[in-house]
Every structure is written in C-alpha cells, then in structure tokens.
Amino acid sequence: SSLVGETIRIRGIPFEVIGVLAEKGSQGFSNPDESLYIPLSTAQFRVMGSDRIRSIAVQAMSEKTMDDAMAEIDLKLRREHRLRPEEPADFNIRDQASLLATVQETTQTFSLLLAGIAAISLLVGGIGIMNIMLVSVTERTREIGLRKALGATGTDILLQFLVESLVLCLAGGTLGLVLGVGGAAVLQKLMGWTMVVAPEAIVVAIAFSASVGVFFGIWPARRAASLAPIESLRYE
Structure with missing residues (x-):
C-alpha cells in the first residue's frame, strides 16, 4: 500500500506505518478496517497512560x-x-457466535416492538376509515335510496362501499410505501448504510392495507346495503 513507510501521529506521537491489513468489512457497530494497531507497551505507557487492558481479541x-x-x-x-x-x-x-445470538435477540425484540406499533397504527387508522365511511353512508343516504329505486341490489351497494374503502386504504398504503422506500434511499445516501427493500415486504404492505380496508369497511357497507329505499329517499 502507498501508506507503508509514511508517518502518522496519534495524540501527537509519531508512528511509522509498516503494513496495511486486508479489508474485512463492517461488523455491526464496529469496523475493523478503521482500526490502528500499535505495540502494546507503547499504547499503555505513551498513548493511553495506563497499564490496564480492557479487552484482548483472539482468533x-x-x-x-x-x-x-x-x-x-x-x-x-x-x-x-x-x-x-x-x-x-x-x-x-465472548465468541462471535454469542455476539451474533445477542444481536439476533435484540433485532427480534425491536421487530416485535415495531410490529406492535404497526398493529396499533393499523387499528387506529382502520377505526378512522370506518368512521369516515359511516359518515359517507349517512351523507349519501338519498343517493343509496335512489340507486335501489332504480334497481340496485343490496349486494351492489355493499360492493360499492367496500371498493371505496379498499381504494382509500390502498392509496394510503401506497403513499406509506413510497415514503418508506424514499426514507430508506435517503438514509442510504446520507449515512452510507446498505439498505434493501425486499419485494416480499412490498407485497405484505399492500396486502395489509387491502385487508384493513375490507375489514373496517364491512360494517359501513352492510349498513348502506340494509337501508330501505323509501326511507332513504325521504331522508333529509
């Protein structure tokens, strides 16, 4: 390497570079490629000012x-x-296997925590969508009565409001997906992290959005389908 033979300073002390190790890549929160290795006694008495050893790495x-x-x-x-x-x-x-197990356990805990937050968000969002659809049914009572008077069946009305709820949730899910992918791209560019959005995650996100739309849209749709035509036309 071009650095061999050069002089660098650590806390004002000059050191001569006598070799460069092969790249190993990042290891979680640590990166061995950014480490400097100097003689132990020199580090203890000239750099650190202490003869205590906190850790020893063994291969x-x-x-x-x-x-x-x-x-x-x-x-x-x-x-x-x-x-x-x-x-x-x-x-x-500690060996790498135990460290890996700890990292996996921590990752699993964070995954469960995020899943819980996502579940609460879906529940709150679904209740909001249901309320919006109920208000829509109330405001469009005359329209529902008119459609039934012209021959629309309860199934037609049910499918109409279910489709509206489904489209509303899919639009929100798509917007959230775009924001998530965009946020990952921004973090990758600014922080230098390697982030990949799995295609399965996209499919699951869209499927969950559709499920929320159908589940929370059933009650408003059934309420609209059960309205009597004559009473709906008289509604003010």
Missing part, C-alpha cells in the same frame, strides 16, 4: 477449535488472576 485456528481455544484462554486467565476452580471468573470470554 482461533478454525471454527471447530473455537471451544478448545476458549477453554484454554479461560484456564490461562484463571492462572494469571490466581483464581481457584470453584471461584467465579472476574473476566468474560
């Missing part, structure tokens, strides 16, 4: 030998810390 020879490596590290640290076998360890040993 096993292979995934199969990881458990053996952890057991060996545990035995070594217990000897260095003068701990008896029955005494609890005053250190923690």
Whole structure:
C-alpha cells in the first residue's frame, strides 16, 4: 500500500506505518478496517497512560477449535488472576457466535416492538376509515335510496362501499410505501448504510392495507346495503 513507510501521529506521537491489513468489512457497530494497531507497551505507557487492558481479541485456528481455544484462554486467565476452580471468573470470554445470538435477540425484540406499533397504527387508522365511511353512508343516504329505486341490489351497494374503502386504504398504503422506500434511499445516501427493500415486504404492505380496508369497511357497507329505499329517499 502507498501508506507503508509514511508517518502518522496519534495524540501527537509519531508512528511509522509498516503494513496495511486486508479489508474485512463492517461488523455491526464496529469496523475493523478503521482500526490502528500499535505495540502494546507503547499504547499503555505513551498513548493511553495506563497499564490496564480492557479487552484482548483472539482468533482461533478454525471454527471447530473455537471451544478448545476458549477453554484454554479461560484456564490461562484463571492462572494469571490466581483464581481457584470453584471461584467465579472476574473476566468474560465472548465468541462471535454469542455476539451474533445477542444481536439476533435484540433485532427480534425491536421487530416485535415495531410490529406492535404497526398493529396499533393499523387499528387506529382502520377505526378512522370506518368512521369516515359511516359518515359517507349517512351523507349519501338519498343517493343509496335512489340507486335501489332504480334497481340496485343490496349486494351492489355493499360492493360499492367496500371498493371505496379498499381504494382509500390502498392509496394510503401506497403513499406509506413510497415514503418508506424514499426514507430508506435517503438514509442510504446520507449515512452510507446498505439498505434493501425486499419485494416480499412490498407485497405484505399492500396486502395489509387491502385487508384493513375490507375489514373496517364491512360494517359501513352492510349498513348502506340494509337501508330501505323509501326511507332513504325521504331522508333529509
């Protein structure tokens, strides 16, 4: 690399670059490609000003030998810390598998939390749509009576209001989908994150919007379909 042989300063102390490691990519909240490695004693006494070590990163020879490596590290640290076998360890040993499990558990918790928020939002939005459709039925009572007088059946009126509710929800779902995809694109551009909108998520979002429209539009549609033609025409 072109950096080899160059001099950089860390807290005002000059260091000579003697090598550059291969890229490994981001690992969650940490990025090893943005790390600098300097001699331990130099870091302790000249850079950090402390001889305490908070963490040690160890790489096993292979995934199969990881458990053996952890057991060996545990035995070594217990000897260095003068701990008896029955005494609890005053250190923690974590492997990538446990970290991955923790991340997955946290992700699942956030997914459930977001699903709960989305469910509440759908419920509130559905109730709002139902109220709007009920008001629409009341305001269009004469129209419903006129259509029935001209030969429209209760099924025709039912389908009319169900379609209106369905279209209303699909329009809202499409708008939310556009905002979500647009927000993901903006975050990807501004924050440099890699974000992909799965096609399945788009299908599920549209299907949920349609389901909300049908479910909360049934009562107003049935109420409109059950109106008597003569009473509807007399409605003021």
